[in-house]
Amino acid sequence: MGDGASGPGDGAASVAARDDLAGVVDLFEWLTRAELSRALSELAYKQRAEADDEAIAAAIDVAVAEYALVPAPPAALSEAGTGSAPEAESAPEAVAEPADGADADAVALAVGPAAFPSLPADAEDLPHILDVPERDVDRETLSEAVRERLSRDAVAAIGAGDAERLEVLADVTYDIEAWAPVDAGDIRERIVDELDG
Incomplete structure (x- = not known):
């Protein structure tokens, strides 16, 4: 502030x-x-x-x-x-x-x-x-919704070939796993494969 x-x-x-x-x-x-x-x-x-x-x-x-x-x-x-x-x-x-x-x-x-x-x-x-x-x-309901949004965002960024956005989303896949009992490994794997490809 x-x-x-x-x-x-x-x-x-x-x-x-x-x-x-x-x-x-x-x-x-x-x-x-x-x-x-x-x-x-x-x-x-x-x-x-x-x-x-x-x-x-x-x-x-x-x-x-x-x-x-x-x-x-x-x-x-x-x-x-x-x-x-x-x-x-x-x-x-x-x-x-x-x-x-x-x-x-x-x-x-x-x-x-x-x-x-x-x-x-x-x-x-x-x-x-x-x-x-x-x-x-309700943290459980919220975390499920956030994971779904993260997956959609990753698909959209991959489709757009937006490497900068994918870098941000890759970081979020780690953040969400520390934030809630959510496994975002599959999303992260898709992002990394795209970035490495």
């Missing part, structure tokens, strides 16, 4: 460091993309930095692409008083996969395998500011 000394346009970047995003989400177990965006805007305001909505959105995109944050399926989410996530139930496909427009704002994000969550300055006030119910994530 920044120290508040950033100039216009720089505030969002300092507010939206990848592991800081994960740290904010970790405070709540999961947040919709819209809630995370609001949280980052609030932090920028508290740090007297200018919140750039486009930069915040881009930072979230990077965190998701790098598996620091992961879209969480409805079955993995619960909320105090409901036992489930209302946003997720109304549009399960939007939660499982990133989307455009209004649907994207409802995507629930949880801390992913590549994150090392760090708590940004002033983040301790966010639970009072956002006022969201107590939440929980």
Whole structure:
């Protein structure tokens, strides 16, 4: 996180460091993309930095692409008083996969395998500011969904011949095995075969 000394346009970047995003989400177990965006805007305001909505959105995109944050399926989410996530139930496909427009704002994000969550300055006030119910994530359901996404991403990157993306995904195959009782060896083998080929 920044120290508040950033100039216009720089505030969002300092507010939206990848592991800081994960740290904010970790405070709540999961947040919709819209809630995370609001949280980052609030932090920028508290740090007297200018919140750039486009930069915040881009930072979230990077965190998701790098598996620091992961879209969480409805079955993995619960909320105090409901036992489930209302946003997720109304549009399960939007939660499982990133989307455009209004649907994207409802995507629930949880801390992913590549994150090392760090708590940004002033983040301790966010639970009072956002006022969201107590939440929980079913780690087993989430990890299965993340493994499936990793497999799809690997297939897409292999099809596109995107070596840079494959390098990132190869690292994630190790991260996910340290993060959850998941075996990503077959995915890693496909990636390595492609990179070595």
